[in-house]
Amino acid sequence: MPNNLVAFFFFVFGFNTISSQTLNTHPFLDETMVSWHQFSVEETGVHKITKDFLQKLELPVQEIDPRTIRIFGRGGQMLPLKLDDRIETLYENAVIVEGEEDGSFDDEDYILFMAYANDTWNEESETYLNLYHDTAQYYITYGTSFGKRALVLEGTDSPDADAVTNAAYITFLEEDKHNLGSLGRRWFGQRFFDDQQQSFTIETPNVASGTQIDVAARVASDGSETTSFSLTIGNDTNTKSISGISDSSVGSEPNTSFYQIRGMIHLPQNAAESITGKLSYASNGDLSAIGYLDFIIAQYQRDLDGAGGSFMFSLSSQDAAQQLAVASASAETCIWELGGDVVHMPTAGATIFGSDVIVDEDSKFYLSTAYKTPTYRRSTRVLSPSSFLKDISTLPPTTYLLITAEAFREEAELLVSHRKNVAGLSAKVVTVEEIYKAFSTGQQDIAAIRNFVRYLYFSQGKKLKYLCLFGDTSYDYKKRTTDNDMVVPTFHALNSFSLTNSFMSDDFFTMLDENEGMLTSYDHMDIAVGRMVFSNASQARVLVNKVIDYESPTNRGSWNNSFTILSDDADIFRNKDDFSLQVTLDALGDEIVRQKPLMNITKIHSDAYKQIASAGGDRYPEVETALANRLSQGTLVVNYFGHGGEDGLASEFVVDKDMALSLFHPGKYPLFITVTCEFSRFDNHTRPTAGEMLYQNPTGGAIGLISTTRQIFINKGVDYNKILSKHLFSYGSENYTSIAEALRLAKNEFTDANQKRVLFYIGDPALKLHIPKPEIAISKLNGVPIKDVPEADRQFKALDKVTLAGEILGPSRVLQQDFNGTVTLQIFDKEVERSTLGNDQNKTMNFKTLGEQVFEGLATVSNGLFSSTFVIPKDINLNIDKARISFIAFNQDKTESVGGFSDQFDIGGINMAAARDTQGPLINVFLENRSFTNGGKVFDSPMLIVDFEDENGINSSGGLGHDIIATLDNNQADPYVLNAYYSTILDDFTKGTLSYPLNDLELGQHSLTLRAWDTHNNPTTKTIIFTVIDSSEIRIDNVFNSPNPVTNQTIFFVQHNRPRELLDVKISIFTVNGKRIWHSSQYVFSSSYVIDSLQWDATSYSGQKVNKGNYIYTIELISTLSSSKDIYSGKLIVK
Helix, strand or coil, rough: CCCCCHHCCCCCCCCCCCCCCEECCCHEEEECCCCCCCECCCCCEEEEEEHHHHHHHHCCHHHHHHCCCCCEEEEEECCCCCCECCCCCEEEEEEEECCCCHHCCCCCCEEEEECCCCCCEEECCCCCCCCCCCCCCEEEECCCCCCCCCCEECCCCCCCCCCEEEEEEEEEEEEHHHHHHHHCCCCCCCECCCCCCCEEEEEEEEEECEEEEEEEEEEEECCCCCEEEEEECCCCCEEEEEEECCCCCCCEEECCCCCCEECCCEEECCCCCEEEEEHHHEECCCCCCCCEEEEEEEEEEECCCCCCEEEECCCCCCCCCCEEEECCCCCCCCEECCCCCCECCCCCCCEEEEEECCCCCCCCCEEEECCCCCCHHHHHHHEECCCCHHHHCCCCCCCCCECHHHHHHHHHHHHHHHHHHHCCEEEEEEEHHHHHHCCCCCCCCCHHHHHHHHHHHHCCCCCCCCEEEEECCCCCCCCCCCCCCCCCCEECCCCECCCCCCEEEEHHHCCCCCCCCCCCCCEEEEEEEEEECCHHHHHHHHHHHHHHHHHHHHHCCCHHHEEEEEEECCCCCHHHHHHHHHHHHHHHHHHHHHCCCEEEEEEEEECCCCEEEEEEEECCHHHHHHHHHHHHHHHHCEEEEHHHHHEEEECCCCEEHHHHHHCCCCCCEEEEEEEEECCCCCCCCCCCCCCHHHHCCCCCCCCHHHHHHCCCCHHHHEEEHHHHHHHHCCCCCCCCHHHHHHHHHHHHHHHCCCCCHEEEEECCCCCCEEEEEEECEEEEECCCHHCCCHHHHCEEEECCEEEEEEEEEEECCCCCCCEEEEEEEEEECCCCEEEEECCCCCCEEEEEECCCEEEEHHHHHHHHEEEEEEEEECCCCCCCCEEEEEEEHHHHHHHHEEEECCCCCCCEEEECCCCHHHHCCCEEEEEECCCCCCCCCCCCCCEEEEEEEECECCCCCCCCHCCCEECCCCCCCCCCCCHHEEEEEHHHHHHEEEEEEECCCCEEEEEEEEEEHHHECCCEEEEEEECCCCCCCEEEEEEEECCCEEECEEEEEECCCCCEEEEEEEEEEEECCCCCEEEEEEEEHHHHHEEEEEECCCCCCCCCCCEEEEEEEEEEEEEEEEEEEEEEEEEEEEC
């Protein structure tokens, strides 16, 4: 008989036309099913369920009509990744219920069904072992509707002479212990070191006479040099070489193919009852190399003998119609057509029987010679169907679905509540535990999550828009490795060796059409997905608070029309495409400005800055400073293109883990786009990445990342960045999608099957960038309508006093008379021509950047009109060319923003007739707050606050050394340049202020000198003395509550020493007898030294108002950053 291993291992990758989806009601919602019970199996085979077993499961057997008995689940099998036209909820098995015809389950009645443990071949993942779990659970139920039944065919007791008497059988040895590169879903068992050999024995019963046994091993190696494996049985040895790994790979296999499976070494062996052999590994001198065994298999023709044990087999598909002949049949002998719901039984008393079957290349059969017995656990035998499905079916269609673990429900509900109240979304939290219970009989499986999403999507008319996966993931589904922090699993590629072609992807959960699921280039995403990456409840609360903070109108400002590009330098030892990194990113930045001219671009090209050699390698400290300053001022997006890795961006580490954790710009959180390698490879819990740290920073960093989790090619990065920007900035439209939706649209446009899956959105999928909509226009110059001002007079000269009036216009360029609020106006000097320095290459790049900002002011908008007055600083470049004027306006509650720009004015020259001014500005300097007095004490990270006043305004352009600078302890070599932090107060350019965080100052006495200039270049210097005291551990200095006595509610004011930190705050209220009657635990970001947002509404745990009298409160502050806590107690009175 021909060898059938080809058919057994054959893969079908294809694309078919999407057909309509077949949707049935979930069994849990089927009211004809009365009661649910759970049991397990420990072996693959035909299982017999008796009346006694049903009673042990607490089924009321006497009341059951056995025709309604149904069994659901796939046991130890993994759910299919590839979708068909059926929307799978719980898979129903075809069963045989012996004696059901009379409508009662009698003592001699029983149930037969084919059950699977964790030991059957999975073609999609090329393994015999379940990747997700080690259990094999099923549900059994009954009710008033009839269940699915197998078709029983009685065989013949006189088979044909040419009937098939043996079939292809495979037995295996496989363990899953090691993952070579902490990526992909290929796991290996035995490890081999240099010259190590391992013996093995495989039982091979009932080998058909005159046939041979084929033995094969699937192996791999991580050696840098060529290594080899040898498989030896008796005197026969087969050796296969394995090439060394490359920079982009973590392992490799023999360059051979064994029946469609790469990496097999194959050896035939004569028939025997068992096979004993050995596997040897040779490292070829590479002592660090390790060899790995995936599995060993033996395939042979096994007799169809009822006395030889049960087994699964396949047949040659050469003949479609075949007859099987089984010898030594008994009452429990039968053949199940797997997947066909047909069972062949012998005639009563027959010792041999024949059965006619139809065979194709996918046909599988099971010869059962003795029934097996299921098991159960007392604690789980009675099942309560998940109520979340019923809740969903009665609620409005869900548009925002959040999936997390039960342990993080509280934090998830906080985000979902925000989505409902702020965005008006129909939002819902569902836990993986609920999903597994309803879609995979309580067992982890990524396809169960996808199947639920698919069920929800189609059952509610495709209303679902956003999928939020709330929690970290891991390459290790079964949590074999220590400290595994997986919350929600993700899809991992079968390719487990390549850092470019292996990937993890949440896209899997959004590909919901027929024939999708294998993440081919044809699979398209139907909904936007984002993952909020955290490991514990504290981090989860941080991320939720950041979303709420970001979307709070109070944090919107002039930074909402800013975006930043950051490029790697061109390294001489890299390939020629390296230079294109900065060139293509610069061109992309210019294209975004062309498409969205109201946006202001900051270009940070690393190679345009001086490179510094250090003990740790070359560095760009000025790039780090420029980026930190831009983030502190605020920017919507930071788009990085270049080399990188898990520890940071660029070989010079312009962003590293320390920076990611220490950035401080609360409320002004940008989206980071990092087209680089592995910056956010967060599925390896043993190595936290800089990308994760940037995202999890509680007071800075990113609100989200479109980042890479594996390596990406430069040319792909260029293409992806262009397509992504088109959707993110909505070229040609003012209708902006969420960040995740922009990535979905871009990925559906990308063509590469693997590389596009490397891009990942980390963040809330419903989050949108605060991009303002147009239009703002200038209406008057110095009181003259702009249309009446000749072009020759549209010029700003140094020392000119200018008044600009403007209008807030709608899409039709009609004055919005109902718009009231404020507008920020920024004036920029002429564009600047710059060039990179060629630090690591001879090539240089010329590029243009925004000119220096010469003014930023804030004006009132009333009925759509505004006016702003300012003086052009003396320090502008006197050459005449185009100025850029940028506007961004917010209505009174900052729920609406409008932007605009103008390039209709020149700037340059000097007003020689300007009134003379020789008096420097008035300056007041404070630390932390305006109650500070010279000589005062502060903690180590105070906020510098400076107030200015001058009749001609402050020079913030910074020309000719006239910057606003602060020097600490007279350190002239390292001043703080503060120009960009200055802005005027509302409607008065003569007064202004700035705030700047001073971080990690040393203990002891310090001086700080502030120097500033007015627009006429008159300077003023102010020096203060202060003392930094210890704040390494958190300390509560004072607490008071108001009002006290309490009537309806009271607010606690907590003074402490850890400002600008997310603190864990716990409040408890006790009676005077020490009984706790109320408790609250929350995370609070304390922007200053006082927390003033804690309140108690004078109720107990039950919500009832407490009695009048005296009570005791305790407040505990916990600082994660300093690993310290402090507790304060006090009294309050309720009247």
